[in-house]
Amino acid sequence: MVQGGIEMKSRTLCRFILSLVLLVVFPAIAEAGDECGKQSLRKTATNDHYNFFDVNTTLTWIGNNGDGSFDPNTRIGGFYWPKGTTKTAVYEDGPVWGGLIGGRITLGGSQYSHGLQAGPIVGSGINARPDNPNDPRHRVYKIQKSWRELKATEPALYTAMRRDYIEWPGDLGAPFIDKNADGRWNPPQLDADDWQTGGDEPRFVGDQQLWFVANDMNSSVTRRLYGSDSIGLEIQCLVWGFAQDGIPGNTVFKKYTIINKGVNRLDSMYLGYWSDFDLGSANDDFVGCDTTLGLAYGYNGLPHDAVYGDAPPAVGYVLLQGPIVSAGSPLDSGLFGFEYRVGVRNLPMTAFMFFLCGDATYSCPAGSQGAVPMYRSMQGLTPSNGSLPLDPTTNQPTRFPLAGDPVSGRGWIDGIYRGPGDRYHLQSSGPLTFAPGDTQEVTMAIVIAQGTDRLSSVALLKDYTAGVRSFFNNWIRGGGVIYPSSAVNTRFSGSTANIDVRVTVPPSTMTSINAELAVLDGSVVVSGPLYDDGAHGEGAANDGVFGNTLAAAARRDGLQLNITMTDTHGATSRWNGMVTDIPTAAMEITDVRVVSDNLNNDGIANPGENVRYSFTLRNSSAFDLGGLTITAFPEYTANVIDVDTLPAGTAHPMV
Secondary structure: OEEOOEEEEEOOOOOEEEEEOOOOOOOOOOOOOOOOOHHHHOOOOOOOOEEEEOOOOOEEEEEOOOOEOEOOOOOOEOEEOOOOOOOEEEEEEEEEEEEEEOOEEEEEEEOOOEOOEEOOEEOOHHHOEEOOOOOHHHOOEEEEOOHHHHHHHOHHHHHHHHHHHHOOOHHHOOOEEOOOOOOOOOOOEEOOOOOEEEOOEEOOOOOEEEEEEEEOOOHHHHHHHHOOOOOOEEEEEEEEEOOOOHHHHOEEEEEEEEEEOOOOOEEEEEEEEEEEEOOOOOOOEEEEEEOOOOEEEEEEOOOOEOOOEOOOOEEEEEEEEOOEEEOOOOOOEEEEOOEEEEOEEEOOOOEEEEEOOOOOOOOOOOOOOOHHHHHHHHOOOOOOOOOOOEOOOOOOEOOOOOOOEOOOOEOOOOOOOOOOEOOEEEEEEEEEEEOOOOEEEEEEEEEEEOOOOHHHHHHHHHHHHHHHHHHHHHHHOOOOOOOOEEEEEEEEEOOEEEEEEEEEOOOOOEEEEEEEEEOOOOOEEEEEEEEOOOOOOOOOOOOOEEEEEEEEEOOOOOEEEEEEEEEOOOOEEEEEEEEEEEOOOOEEEEEEEEEEEOOOOOOOOOOOOOEEEEEEEEEOOOOOEEEEEEEEOOOOOOOEEEEEEEOOOOEEEEO
16 A cells, blocks of 8 residues: 555565565675585586576576576576666576386486486487587577567567577477468568568467476486486476566466487486575575475575565475376366366376485485486485474474465474575475387476565465466367456445455456465454446456455554455456555544755755655554564665554654
8 A cells, every 4th residue: 555655565464564665676696605515516517508588577687508597608507686786586406307127216307416418419318319409409509579669679689589589490399380281380470570471480388488398318428417317208398478567577487398319218207306406695594395285395494584674585396287197087277288188187296305415314415326216206205214294283294394484483494404595496296107109297386475574474375376277278178368457445444444446357368366464373354345337446348457445454564465266267266465665544644744855955856866865654543553663665774664563542752
């Protein structure tokens, strides 16, 4: 809510964030620690090529050697959030897999060292051979729907994307639209204005997408990764996202297609994704998982982070599409190739493991001796000895350690075994049999969320994850990508907060929308339908803007908006945390004035000036409030004011 030019937010008990627009300062990123020997394990091949995804709030690097979220230029973390700053949430991540070949453990994928090289596999079986990894065709391709519009504003980027559009490797497996239905890729033909006059078209999965193909047929790199020989696997990677606000704007999607073109059958195979996340500072993190969401995530272990300050975000990896196995019933179906197939089912996240490098029990597997402990970890077994981890809160074995809830403090959560530090995690899915000629797919998303403190970021991340699942499933089932935009405004009347809710969707796409205002633990305070009838202050009827006013009793903690939508096909989708930090207790900023401005001293905040404000913070509610923080917005860590207590009905002047 904006009142008198001051943004007022509340989420947790007795905690409000009052924001003044002052000055943006981007602190330098803290380099990740190297207790796991990250740099000593790293080796970059001359044919490695990197590109970056940056269509929404994130900027993340992708390498055609399987590397993810690592900046090849700075040689440190490469998942920048927010985009445009030097703040990073992930140091490095990548896919991993493992299985048994003739009873022998064999692993591959990408960690600090990369067991992949650029290019496809030509032929199959005994005739399989890797294509030339130095061929420039095997780069990381990047295209976006709006590439033509970049000609005038960003000519270098326009030229690169035009080339990638024309040279899109549809013949190597990149998704395309077969315009003439001849079953093969025909490169697009463009006129002088860049409009297509012939050929096929790249298939856009998102507003921006990257694609590359790689293979494991170089034993010198596979042995350096985990000590295993090559298997004969080709990996095609598609990365995409959407130029939208809210949940999609904080999400990066990744799909890996893995083809067994060799002669070896992998038994008891597991497919996984590994991450060394570093949320700003690398040495103060915690890790966890949520089995109901298929989510592995990291969050700050301390209230304050040296890079992100008092509101460090949480970052998660959600498994949206696991590998397929026989369903055992013709009535079941599983997702494969962006469509549902009968008779199969997708495996969920079947195990999770956390790593503490330097720890005797949970050390991070890497290097030539890493195959056995990593394969154990893929099964949810302790990497050092192969036993099931024991939940210290229940004394029961589990394949999902740290699956408790850090927000409520219930269950096995990080911090019981060791305090905050550098953390890593692995989520996996299996087992399955992977025979020569088989193809498997895994789709996952990286999601980032920032609340008002470290634990509210975890709660918001889980809400975002549920929204990403709805978003993905709606898109897969042909409902189109319909992401609602939302806004609220709070009007105080005594001890009641009248909250005007507005949700906007494309006209004629939704038959009903229901809104909830809930607290952090998910408890609903008030709910009700929204209307698009022109009679509830939402504008004209049938214009796609739904609205209503929900009344809530004043309370100390802030609320969040959750909505459930039903479309014209009868499909429902739920979106949690559409708006957060909604206040119900009346807080006011009054008597705002400029006391000094350095350029012309006219009492007005002009562009480029250093400005000092004075104002009064007034608690107009019936609650004694404490733990108040006033901070610059966007974040400026040098200007943070803490107010320990502000009794009901009192005011606090400050400069």
